[in-house]
Amino acid sequence: MLKGNREQELIELAQKMIQAKSYSGEEKQAAETIGEFCKANGFDDVIYDRYGNVIGIIKGNRPGPKVLFDGHIDTVPVSDESKWTQKPFAGEIVDGKLYGRGTSDMKGAVSAFTAAAKYFAEDTNRDFAGEILIAGVVHEECFEGIAAREISKNFKPDYVIIGEASQLNVKIGQRGRGEIVVETFGKPAHSANPEKGINAVYKMSKVINAIRDLVPTEHPVLGKGILELTDIKSAPYPGASVVPEYCRATYDRRLLVGETKESVIAPIRELLDKLMAEDSELKAKVSYAVGEEMCYTGNKIEGERFFPGWLYDQDEAWVQAVVKELNNAGFNPEITQYNFCTNGSHYAGEAGIKTLGIGPSRENLAHTVDEYIEIEQLTKVCECYYGVMKALLV
Template identity: 65%
Template sequence: MLNEQRSHEVIALCQKLIQNKSYSGQENEAAATLESYMKENGFDDVKIDEYGNIIGHIQGSQKGPKILFDGHIDTVPVEDAGKWQYPPFAAEIHDGKIYGRGTSDMKGAVAAMVSAAAFFSKDLKKNFAGDIYLAGVVHEECFEGVAARSISELVKPDYVVIGEASNLNLKIGQRGRAEIVLESFGKSCHSANPDKGINAVYKICQAVEKIKNIQPPHHDVLGDGILELTDIKSSPYPGASVVPDYCRATYDRRLLTGETKDSVLEPIQNVIDDIMKTDNDASYKVSYAVGKEKCYTGNIIEGERFFPGWLYKKDDDFVENIMDELNKAGFSPEITQYNFCTNGSHYAGEANIKTIGMGPSKENIAHTVDEYIEIDQLTKVTQCYMAIMKALLK
């Protein structure tokens, strides 16, 4: 159990981070808060990369594995602060809960991770085998795993701990996510004479109906690889008596382990190829959406929206080692999977780095009005992170 002084320290850091409004691309104040805390609490070095990710490092006195604790410091926006019971950036405490945007997703976890590393290092006087890295990651809400690529390239960790909300349970996998773009190309003309043109909306509707018959794969643990239409937009828009010569549809695809960029697009490509064989006026293209955002450093972050799924086994050695130490510390987490996408898509899904997730708060509180974190969860997850460090840095 954390003593009173340490509990106050974790709570205060969490509150300070909440008070640093940090929408994606505006994380500079939150990064500065973490930088100050790290430098004041025994971190050996602190770096900010080209995207604005902040990476702190504590080196043990003996050689050993590298463990990276990953937590994003950007948040989704507050759409209407007037709907909140308490101000979304005041970090007020009421009935044992800290309220504010990012409390659950996921500044509470970030505060706990950084504090746990400082406490662990101080308690052992850095007499442990290995290295602890803490990453405050930018732009995760825009595209999971893209900013994380530069972190893993720098750190080259042996283990990663994702701090996304898990209600103190241990997560060993997740479905991934892809954003698929289907485009149709027609021929513009006056809508008074539609036979002179090719309506791209009709063509995309033709494809959409056939794509509905695609059966995505199923995984016994992760569930269905869902393929769902999320939007359609034609051009020119508004039409103003013009037959649209372009239409774009977007699909959300949930990814299972082992799926690749090619294997996911293949059944859609087969559908549109079949249509174009029999309809000479049909013209399509299918691809992945590309995200492009400006970082607070002034640099541009860009990447395809394809974030792989990943899954480890309950009896993998590193999972069992972590569970043993958590049990010794008085915790009995369930071993489950995340229902949403995380930076684990890069670490585990792309880079094959051993990854688990554990965070405070419930998953369904993220992005909500009156978002909060229970102080009891915040202090307990700090202890859990210290137990994980003990398990992996032997």
């Protein structure tokens, strides 16, 4: 366990991070909290990129690999503070638990690997090979992996450690996520004379029923490539006696290793072509959703919502080196996969960078009322990150 001043310093950093309210696009205070800690504690450099990601760097005395610790500093909003028994932005500790929005998802992890980098540099007197990079990443809740592209482009890490919740277990993969949009186009008419129009919603219902019959792809480890309808919108809305001329359905597609934008969308496109050949009044198309948000820096972040899956072999030497070091430190991690999407979609899925996940707390605490992290998990994951640095840099 961390003891004394180090434990207190870590807890105080995590509390400051919780107090820095940071919804997506409003992460400036949280980024500056990390940046100020790094500057005050001997990091070689602190860099803010155009999206507002903050990157702290510690260089070893010898050349070697760059190990990047990634954690997002944006959070989902608190919809109703009155439902919380503890204030969501106070960072209060009750019965060994630190409460607040982002404690588990994932400011606790960001605080822990930032502190671990400081302690590792102090204890080794920087006599290690390579560089430690810690990254507080923006806009992950909106775009898994998009802001991370800027980090890997600028710093080119050799290894990435994702700090998402894992209860101190090692994660070597995840399903990705695609947001697929299906649109149907009809013809408006007065609803008193519907035969004069083409109802886009009726056409969409035919499409939806057909899509449900598509057989999902499957992977022996990651499971099924689920395709699930998440919302439907029609236009004009409200209808006000008008036959809708447009309908849009959004699907969440869980992506497996090796699936591409084209391979995922092709079965739906082929299905639509078949349906349109059978029904001359059906006009439909499929595409990926495109997101666009503003960063606190004033710059725009945008991207197609396609975030690949990834998976590494647990027997790879670098994975086993990390597990061995964690075992030596008294931990006994399971090697599994994340059930949700992370910035690993970019690092591993797009860029092919060796990536694994280790985080504190439970994933089912994310986005919840009275979100918390146990102090014991916070301190233990700091020790885990220290062990990763020892495994990959010494």
